[in-house]
Amino acid sequence: MGMVGGSTDAFIGAVHRRAAIMDGEIELVCGAFSSSPEKSAATGAALYLPPDRVYANYEEMIQKEKELPEGERMDFVAIVTPNHVHFPPAKLALENGFHVVCDKPLTHTTEDAEALVKIVEESGLIFCLTHNYTGYPMVKEARELIKAGALGSIRKVIVEYPQGWLSTLVEATGNKQASWRTDPERSGAAGGLGDIGTHAENLAEYITGLKITEVCADLTIFVEGRLLDDDANVLLHFDNGAKGILQNSQICNGEENDLNIRIYGELGGLEWNQMEPNTLIHKVQGSPARLLRTGVGALSEAAQAHTRIPAGHPEGYFEAFANLYRNFALAVRARWEGKDQDPLYDFPDVYDGLRGMKFIDTVIASDKSDEKWTKFIV
Amino acid sequence: MGMVGGSTDAFIGAVHRRAAIMDGEIELVCGAFSSSPEKSAATGAALYLPPDRVYANYEEMIQKEKELPEGERMDFVAIVTPNHVHFPPAKLALENGFHVVCDKPLTHTTEDAEALVKIVEESGLIFCLTHNYTGYPMVKEARELIKAGALGSIRKVIVEYPQGWLSTLVEATGNKQASWRTDPERSGAAGGLGDIGTHAENLAEYITGLKITEVCADLTIFVEGRLLDDDANVLLHFDNGAKGILQNSQICNGEENDLNIRIYGELGGLEWNQMEPNTLIHKVQGSPARLLRTGVGALSEAAQAHTRIPAGHPEGYFEAFANLYRNFALAVRARWEGKDQDPLYDFPDVYDGLRGMKFIDTVIASDKSDEKWTKFIV
Amino acid sequence: MGMVGGSTDAFIGAVHRRAAIMDGEIELVCGAFSSSPEKSAATGAALYLPPDRVYANYEEMIQKEKELPEGERMDFVAIVTPNHVHFPPAKLALENGFHVVCDKPLTHTTEDAEALVKIVEESGLIFCLTHNYTGYPMVKEARELIKAGALGSIRKVIVEYPQGWLSTLVEATGNKQASWRTDPERSGAAGGLGDIGTHAENLAEYITGLKITEVCADLTIFVEGRLLDDDANVLLHFDNGAKGILQNSQICNGEENDLNIRIYGELGGLEWNQMEPNTLIHKVQGSPARLLRTGVGALSEAAQAHTRIPAGHPEGYFEAFANLYRNFALAVRARWEGKDQDPLYDFPDVYDGLRGMKFIDTVIASDKSDEKWTKFIV
Amino acid sequence: MGMVGGSTDAFIGAVHRRAAIMDGEIELVCGAFSSSPEKSAATGAALYLPPDRVYANYEEMIQKEKELPEGERMDFVAIVTPNHVHFPPAKLALENGFHVVCDKPLTHTTEDAEALVKIVEESGLIFCLTHNYTGYPMVKEARELIKAGALGSIRKVIVEYPQGWLSTLVEATGNKQASWRTDPERSGAAGGLGDIGTHAENLAEYITGLKITEVCADLTIFVEGRLLDDDANVLLHFDNGAKGILQNSQICNGEENDLNIRIYGELGGLEWNQMEPNTLIHKVQGSPARLLRTGVGALSEAAQAHTRIPAGHPEGYFEAFANLYRNFALAVRARWEGKDQDPLYDFPDVYDGLRGMKFIDTVIASDKSDEKWTKFIV
Known part of the structure; x- marks a missing residue:
């Protein structure tokens, strides 16, 4: 490398x-x-x-x-x-x-x-x-549960990515991380939306297997003097008729890096939080919720293939990120060996990247529009 | 009575x-x-x-x-x-x-x-x-903290009220609670929006002291055969420039009665969940979050006036509801005694009720409109 | 009354x-x-x-x-x-x-x-x-699960009752609650052990259906000037061979009223906390834990008989306490009507009370003894 | 290496x-x-x-x-x-x-x-x-808080290490990890006590800076056919007069790897759980608990020196383990460079190891004794 x-x-x-x-x-x-x-x-x-x-x-x-x-x-x-x-x-x-x-x-x-x-x-x-959050084992498990029909048809998706570190004009203090992320010249047309909102969009589509088709967006710059959005509230329509909400923010005072998602279908619901990544809550109306845990019991092959250690030994951010590199390395090796890439060891690709860029454009267009809905077309 | x-x-x-x-x-x-x-x-x-x-x-x-x-x-x-x-x-x-x-x-x-x-x-x-959720001591505490400026100017409000009990066509099974709530003749123009969405609206305005001025709504009937909305996603604008999201649902499979609110201001954030009502989380960027608890330490006079028992003895739904009746009784007694009503012992009134009705109308109008924003005027 | x-x-x-x-x-x-x-x-x-x-x-x-x-x-x-x-x-x-x-x-x-x-x-x-903590619906559920064999034979019981309110010599400040509880003339031979330790003992025996047969106790007065124990650590032996730990304290700085119990058997485990009383966690090795919740799904008849309201509307301390009074009232009414008391509507009686008194004596005797084990005989 | x-x-x-x-x-x-x-x-x-x-x-x-x-x-x-x-x-x-x-x-x-x-x-x-659990940043923080007097004199320590994976005779199924751990020839005189109990002992002494001076132990083999202890309940006396409980188990059905510790002093309390390692709860009677988080705010130099990434990106088991290796590498490098080892980058040494071995001996001796207390002397 x-x-x-x-x-x-x-x-x-x-x-x-x-x-x-x-x-x-x-x-x-x-x-x-x-x-x-x-x-x-x-x-x-x-x-x-x-x-x-x-x-x-x-x-x-x-x-x-x-x-x-x-x-x-x-x-x-x-x-x-x-x-x-x-x-x-x-x-x-x-x-x-x-x-x-x-x-x-x-x-x-x-x-x-x-x-x-x-x-x-x-x-x-x-x-x-490197949409790294898709590398977590419990994200894989969520995706597999939905693929297997555990939720039935999806109805509602709420994906959030609140942070608080840009609650003040940090970029004016010489903070390098803040400076380039809030500078249109280096960051692009979007601030938080590009930096973390695209992670949320990617995660929602990755887990559900659905595609967002329309958005209705409300972007804000809350901190005076900032040049790019630091808050986004977006209503979503999905290709199967599901509805959703995506919100990301960098002015949620006191939040660290709380990417989280809740998905509800005809038969049940799922909840996952990046800050406690080894738990996936599976809910069913009228039944006790089940706490699915990394390494515990009969998880999907996909979850198991992205876990390194027995249950209760927390794997975190680096390990999820490493799953992308490991899978990429396996793909490169497969190429060397003339084999097909094993779909079990997946990673985001250039098409996910293009979709993220178009999502940024679409949300910005929606924010500027008086029309309620703006089509999301890639 | x-x-x-x-x-x-x-x-x-x-x-x-x-x-x-x-x-x-x-x-x-x-x-x-x-x-x-x-x-x-x-x-x-x-x-x-x-x-x-x-x-x-x-x-x-x-x-x-x-x-x-x-x-x-x-x-x-x-x-x-x-x-x-x-x-x-x-x-x-x-x-x-x-x-x-x-x-x-x-x-x-x-x-x-x-x-x-x-x-x-x-x-x-x-x-x-009886917007009973405003009777919880930690709701009073949140309101007092905001009044006292602990969050500075409010920037973002997320209020949610997910339930799952109407995930199927329960009203077709003879369930009395479901039947009238989903019947326009008895419930009115709104389903879940009127039943629980108005609680969310009331709670957000009560705690923050802000007024919603515009909404952008997406209502859905997910369960086939149902006559009224069972899901609502609404973007909010507040009178001070704050932005927000209100979502309520009765098809969030596996959710019980999870009214919750998160509020972020210039200086800090607050989080409260009705299902664990005796905890109020106070967040400040770059500092440890503080777990405010009913009965613990130097809470506001308002919180204390709505608490019956020392910390760690959970007061719940009935006690919060009873706070409204107790305060109403005090107001009646004050009237008898020719005294003014003590603002410490407050309760929602007919103006809150009118506001809730207009909120229902406004959200329904927004849902039917192609315009992004619909004014909320009472 | x-x-x-x-x-x-x-x-x-x-x-x-x-x-x-x-x-x-x-x-x-x-x-x-x-x-x-x-x-x-x-x-x-x-x-x-x-x-x-x-x-x-x-x-x-x-x-x-x-x-x-x-x-x-x-x-x-x-x-x-x-x-x-x-x-x-x-x-x-x-x-x-x-x-x-x-x-x-x-x-x-x-x-x-x-x-x-x-x-x-x-x-x-x-x-x-009024061992009121046995009135909680999820305590009833735990007892019924164990009766029904869900855990198999019980192996280990950990019951705790930490409080922090006597971390300092509060009784010297004129606090009425503290004064009599720490006064041998009014409280008896024990301080915290009698006040809260007996609740823990009663809860453990009530839920498991087991009897404590031997104890090994370490009592302490941590706060200088105090006359009765403010901390107890006790090893337990149960009549079926199960082992256990009971600890109660009034000097656990920052704890409110955190009675809690964990029970492990051959087939599974249960965990309950009084401060979040509507959740009962059911654990099984190699399976997702199940979050049993008051009012959700197919709970025991006993749990349902002690619940007043649908799931997600938290019932708390007063409601659990009221369950004892309600059951007592039903027993009195049954007596009037010449009927037998319905075992579904149970409450602690004078024999539980005698057992608690003997538990106090036994723990104090054990604390004073150099022998490891002291028999608990009623 | x-x-x-x-x-x-x-x-x-x-x-x-x-x-x-x-x-x-x-x-x-x-x-x-x-x-x-x-x-x-x-x-x-x-x-x-x-x-x-x-x-x-x-x-x-x-x-x-x-x-x-x-x-x-x-x-x-x-x-x-x-x-x-x-x-x-x-x-x-x-x-x-x-x-x-x-x-x-x-x-x-x-x-x-x-x-x-x-x-x-x-x-x-x-x-x-490699007592690896001392490598977590929030363990360092706890130790530093205590050193700095945040809790005052320590009164009570509860350290637990429950697992459930040996709830059945796993060693009879060919499981390699179970086989050697339950075999006296390969594991030594202790089973779970040596495998995980010594971690608990080490953690308690590391964080508090206290030394255990006496123990009163109750060891059990719950699973029939097993040769070494799979459960331990131990009362502790510390050198400053503090009291404590240590319990470890491998038969706590449904528990994963839940090392946790609670420490109470005259002025406050601390709680840390290995399975959510980036949170340290700091409690003070009559005040809101504070949630100290890895990477958030003004933590000790020691905590910061063992953190790799901003708050909210969970570091876990591997990262804590790596902190020992990193510190060891720094010590080797300092040796090469003729410098002193920097105490900020500490790691457990051979004396911790000897102490652990003596702890095993002492607990086993206590378990076999009818005397209540057995001295722990190294």
Whole structure:
């Protein structure tokens, strides 16, 4: 693995590194960790990389690595930069024959996203978008329960992603994480909606297997001086007639990172909270709720395939993230071995990424419209 | 207290009776418990009432009681019938000089509600609408914290009232509670929206002190054969610029009676759940959340005035309901004694009831409109 | 009902009154509320009792009421005084033909308790000891599940009753509740052990149907200047070979009134917490835990018989307490009607009370002993 | 790092490997993974180790690695075998100049433990015992709060470690984890007491800074046919006069891995549960409890030094375990650099291990004794 971005003062780069190496299938061999060659070199040194595998920029990395003999050169590129630097390295990597893991949202603009879909398709290479929350075992279990009909037809979906860390104008204090996320130049047309709302959209569609078809959105910038949305309330219509609510926020004072979802169908309901990820509550009217727990009892093959340790030993954020990297690595290995990718070891791809970008556009369009409903078409 | 409705097979009548007598301030002295004189008589007997104080109908009750000497006759009427039988007995009672406690929603139609407001005003009598959830001590505490500025300016309000008991066509099985609630003739223009959505609206406005000014609504009838809404998703705008979501449902499979609210302001957040009513969570970004508990520590005078017992001895639904009756009784007593009503011992009134009726109309109008926002004007 | 004790500044008297009247089966008709005739009179007035039914002391009450015609006089006596004033009025009431409801622990000394058992037996009257926590519907459910074999043979029982309110020398501050509870003259040989430890003992035996046969106890007075135990850690042996732990404390800083129990058998486990009394967790190794909830689904007849309202409307401390009074009233009525008492509507009796007194003695003896195990024999 | 034990069908070996590599400071370079050379070779291959660094047994590994040039040979040995194979490889490694990380309990017998202490002392090398639960950030926070006096003098400690996985005779079904743990030849004199009870003892002493001085124990074998204790109830006395309870069990049907601790002092209380490890509840009588959360607000330097990611991204079992390895690696690096070990980055050592072995002996002796109290002397 070669990494683009992720210098030592970044947040998500270290997450990707820990996730990548967790299962012993992936090794970091090179990187262009920063737009500053000095920072990149320092990061490489801190990671015990040989100096000649630490590059000044991603262009150099991709070119030099390509020149190395197979088996020695990196097998894929992990892109962990701010949103506006997703597309260029992804494009270059794919055009030079490298598989790609990319942080979300997919790109800075929808045009780039559509271009990237074509590039991936033409390259035939493997592309993983890190909608990491789908890597949790209990998310897999929820999806399998619904597939198996445990809820019957879905009627209502409530997905929420409240955070509180941007309750004040943090970006004015020099906080690096806040600065780029609230800057249209680096983040794109959306603030919180792109940063966390797309996770919520992806999670809802992933678990239910449904597609959102219409939205009615109310975006707000609550903190004076901020340039992008820090709160979103969205009504949803799904393709089977289900109704829903998506809300995300960065001004929910005191909330940490509380992605959660509740799904109700004709026969039962499910509830999952990212902050207690190893519990999935299964409800049925007139019966005791059942607390499904990671590692306990007869869970789906999918849940089991994404669990490392017996019940009661909490697996968390890094482990869920690592499940994407592990599955990506298995896909790459399958490719090497001429095998098909095993659907049990799934991960989000470039189409999920395009869908997220279009979701951003649709919600923003809805917010600006006086019409109640805006179609969500990809 | 004389009761209209509430025969032994009803649900809410027994609640009102237990609530009324809990604090030793109110005694049931007579009733017209059913449109069936036999049922009324049987209920009266089961309640140990003398047969001559059990009436065939409310008209008879009001007339006969009026003829009794003061001190012997009932002091007020409690109306616990289905929605379409709220207005007539309320009107008659007020016109004959009796104070009134009435279940919500106020009336069957908004016209009746407006008429009732006038009748109450002209009568100068005391009217209590049993939006009982405002009787919980931790609801009082939340309101006082907000009044005192603990959250700063409110930004976001999420109020939910999910139930699951109407996940199937229960009204077709002879269930009395389901039958009238889903019947436009008895329930009014709204189903779940009127039954529980108005509680949510009332709670949000009561705690925050804000007024909803616009709504964007999506109502659904999910269960085939049902005549009224069993699910509502509503975006809210408040008069201070706050945004919100109100959702209520009777098809949330496995949910019991989970009224809950989350409120976020510039300085902090609050969370309260009716099913664990003695806990109020106070959140502040970057600080540990505080678990405020009924009876623990320096709570507001309002919270303390609605608590009967030391901490850790759970008070619940009946006690909160009883707080309304106790406060109503104090208001009646103050009237007798020529004193002002103490604002510490508050209860919802006919204006809350009118507001609820208009909320129903507004949400229904919004649901039918293609415009995104519909003004909420009372 | 005539009440002994329970003046307006007491805690448990008001609880008994609310519990007694909740279901409309019992009416307070007279009382001797305080050793101070003035306080008694004031309490009677506050309760709207006619002055001639408010007595200066319990002797007078019992004598005068006995002289009233049947149907007019009180049907039973409720004793809500400090522990040292349980036995005398109970004895007098029984000897004069009145049924008795008595707060726990039964008496001030075990000698009195044994005497009282004989008096009850000789009188043939009905005696209820208010171990109120057994009145919760989910406690009934737990007992029925175990009776029905859901756990198989019980192996381990952990029962706890932590409070924190005596973490400091509250009794030195004039707190009335603290003063008598920590005073050997009024409380008896035990402090917290008698006040709350006996509830824990009673609950464990009630739910499991087992009897404690041996204890190994470690009592402590943590707060300097206190005269009676404020903390107890006790190992238990049960008659079927099960092992257990009972701990109660009044110095668990920050705990409110957290009586809780966990029971493990060959086939499963149960967990119940008094502070969230409407949930009973049923655990089975290798299966999802089931959240049994008051009012939800196919609960035992016993649980249903002690529930007043549909699921999700929390019933609490008063309602559980009221279940004892309601059941006692049904027993009295059955007696009047010449019927047998229905075992479905059970309540603790004088034998439970004697057992509690002997438990206190046994734990104190064990605490003083160097032997590991002390037999618990009643 | 070279590993002894931990073939692919083991549980704890994979945990150690993930923990070791998580922070990029440690690399697995060699191993003797099984007493079966074939299994060892297969495990090495699965881990992408070069075949010449995969050894048939630990003797060979230590000898061969020692012959490699510095910088190329392993820096330390990680021992993850069943208890009876802790001492021999630890001894050999230390005697050959390798630092050691060893799973707990320290050894098979107390004699070995005492011998090992001497060997460590004589070697001057670094020894880490993986009492991994002390690696959680909120455990560090609890310890720091107590050190800082937030609870005042400690009065009561309740530490529990219930599991349910040995509720039946699992060891008779060929379950490898169950087999060695319940076999005196491989596990030692204790079953659950050694496996999990020592974690509880270590945690209680680590957080409180107190030492247990006396115990009163009740051990049981509940499952017929089992050879070692599967349940322990123990009363504790601490060196400052505090009292306590320790209970561990493997027959608590339905429990997963629920290590938890409650500590009460003069000024407040703390509660922590391993299964929700990122929350620490701080209680104070008469005040709202505070929910301390990993990553939120002004936590101790110690808590912050063991956290990798912002609040709300749950870190779990692997991350806590990795904190021990990271701290061990820092200690080794400090040694290389001639620096002192930074006390902020602490980890359990051979003295904790000896204490655990003596605790096992003391509890077993107490269980067999008729005396109430047995001294715990190390």
